[in-house]
Amino acid sequence: LAKTTQPISMDSYEGQEVNITCSHNNIATNDYITWYQQFPSQGPRFIIQGYKTKVTNEVASLFIPADRKSSTLSLPRVSLSDTAVYYCLVGDSGAAGNKLTFGGGTRVLVKP
Amino acid sequence: DVKVTQSSRYLVKRTGEKVFLECVQDMDHENMFWYRQDPGLGLRLIYFSYDVKMKEKGDIPEGYSVSREKKERFSLILESASTNQTSMYLCASSHLDRENTGELFFGEGSRLTVL
Numbered sequence: 001l002a003k004t005t006q007p008i009s010m011d012s013y014e015g016q017e018v019n020i021t022c023s024h025n026n027i028a029t030n031d032y033i034t035w036y037q038q039f040p041s042q043g044p045r046f047i048i049q050g051y052k053t054k055v056t057n058e059v060a061s062l063f064i065p066a067d068r069k070s071s072t073l074s075l076p077r078v079s080l081s082d083t084a085v086y087y088c089l090v091g092d093s094g095a096a097g098n099k100l101t102f103g104g105g106t107r108v109l110v111k112p
Numbered sequence: 113d114v115k116v117t118q119s120s121r122y123l124v125k126r127t128g129e130k131v132f133l134e135c136v137q138d139m140d141h142e143n144m145f146w147y148r149q150d151p152g153l154g155l156r157l158i159y160f161s162y163d164v165k166m167k168e169k170g171d172i173p174e175g176y177s178v179s180r181e182k183k184e185r186f187s188l189i190l191e192s193a194s195t196n197q198t199s200m201y202l203c204a205s206s207h208l209d210r211e212n213t214g215e216l217f218f219g220e221g222s223r224l225t226v227l
Contacts, residue, residue, distance in 0.1 A: 101156075104153070
């Protein structure tokens with residue numbers, strides 16, 4: 001079972017790029033890496049998912065090195081509304097019987 | 113639009129009461145999960161299910177049980193609530209299709225206070 005480690009918190013300023021790294025040393029062959037964003041009093045919501053190399057969508061990029069033992073979520077030009085907790089999840093949620101365990105999350109505070 | 117609905121946003125119960133938290137999804141998902149979330153501890157998996165009448169223990173199943181009688185509904189049961197079960201409870205579901213890679217969809221959460 002892949003265990004993830006993330007920084008507890010990080011501060012940034014509006015317009016800056018925020019990079020959050022997640023370590024997952026025992027990632028399995030079939031595991032995907034998924035990042036979720038959570039605002040207070042809401043459930044987490046999907047941001048981006050990848051298996052290897054680089055994935056980009058309209059809100060973020062995900063960088064995964066060849067050994068897949070870590071991944072970096074990149075949020076370009078953050079705004080105040082990006083203040084949230086970001087969770088890295090490693091697992092195969094498309095398979096039966098797979099336990100999906102989240103790490104502690106990274107609390108990102110964007111300042112004006 | 114996909115939807116995971118949790119029956120109660122806020123509940124207040126007394127120690128020793130039996131508590132039911134209901135979760136319904138309308139996406140025909142096979143997988144369903146119950147997590148609890150506490151400050152500083154992130155999301156911790158209580159139980160999950162990948163089919164009707166199937167259940168698997170998560171990381172913290174003690175004091176909880178679950179029921180999945182229908183595909184769309186997954187219930188979390190606290191047989192005898194205790195104060196240390198005061199928490200935010202989050203339900204999630206995902207598809208079992210490999211090519212879909214199983215994005216988790218979460219409900220809004222149920223905040224339970226046990227007095």
